Amino acid sequence: MNTELLTGTRAARKRLDLTRPVDAGEIRACLDIAVHAPSGSNRQPWRFVVVRDTELKARIGEYYRKGFAANLSGRTPRPDQLADLSSGQYLADHLAEVPALIVVCSLGRVPEQASALRLASFYGSIYPMVWNLQLALRARGLGSTLTTAHLAYEREVAELLGIPFDEVTQVAMLPVAHLRPGAEGPVRRTPAAELTGWDGWELPSGEENRPQ
Numbered sequence: 001m002n003t004e005l006l007t008g009t010r011a012a013r014k015r016l017d018l019t020r021p022v023d024a025g026e027i028r029a030c031l032d033i034a035v036h037a038p039s040g041s042n043r044q045p046w047r048f049v050v051v052r053d054t055e056l057k058a059r060i061g062e063y064y065r066k067g068f069a070a071n072l073s074g075r076t077p078r079p080d081q082l083a084d085l086s087s088g089q090y091l092a093d094h095l096a097e098v099p100a101l102i103v104v105c106s107l108g109r110v111p112e113q114a115s116a117l118r119l120a121s122f123y124g125s126i127y128p129m130v131w132n133l134q135l136a137l138r139a140r141g142l143g144s145t146l147t148t149a150h151l152a153y154e155r156e157v158a159e160l161l162g163i164p165f166d167e168v169t170q171v172a173m174l175p176v177a178h179l180r181p182g183a184e185g186p187v188r189r190t191p192a193a194e195l196t197g198w199d200g201w202e203l204p205s206g207e208e209n210r211p212q
């Protein structure tokens with residue numbers, strides 16, 4: 001099994017090649033792989049809108065930029081977040097130039113004031129597919145980032161793309177492009193050993209306590 005694909009796939013923003021088109025067949029093949037993901041009761045609630053039209057991308061880009069700016073306002077980023085913010089801003093500024101945007105939708109409106117169980121079922125039935133899609137893209141040399149910033153303007157984007165807002169929830173948008181060659185920074189993640197309790201919530205305090 002190619003674990004490097006799992007451990008090395010990162011959000012791609014500055015590495016997206018904005019000059020090289022992405023073949024529709026490549027996107028179709030990746031979507032075909034993505035939809036093998038699990039969903040609650042095998043409902044397969046996903047729908048996709050692939051946006052390649054320049055004018056549509058520009059309009060979505062305007063909403064995305066506003067949503068991204070609103071997300072940032074009033075927040076003081078940690079020092080380790082500064083690089084992500086710079087690449088996030090880069091993506092926001094160049095979204096319209098990305099060859100394809102995949103708007104991922106889930107059939108049904110997200111239930112308002114829903115229990116944790118219903119929310120888990122709603123979002124848990126779509127995000128495994130999204131990650132499948134990102135991995136399938138990456139395996140073909142295509143980069144993407146899971147984004148949500150445009151959702152502040154979900155209704156406006158629904159109107160733009162003819163998505164029936166009352167019946168369908170947009171959950172994410174993936175900008176997709178070929179990856180430019182070049183080094184990628186390391187994936188920064190806390191090792192699972194530091195986050196895992198065994199037979200209870202408490203974390204093992206040291207190497208000597210590590211379960212065998």
Ligand SMILES: Cc1cc2nc3c(=O)[nH]c(=O)nc-3n(C[C@H](O)[C@H](O)[C@H](O)COP(=O)(O)O)c2cc1C
Nearest residue numbers: 009010011084088091145146147148149150187188
């Ligand atoms: C639910 C969710 C929402 C996200 N929304 C955005 C977004 O709107 N814009 C963006 O640039 N990245 C977004 N990201 C990407 C994260 O910033 C990224 O996955 C995380 O910082 C890890 O980065 P890395 O893969 O480069 O290590 C989102 C990720 C998740 C899981």
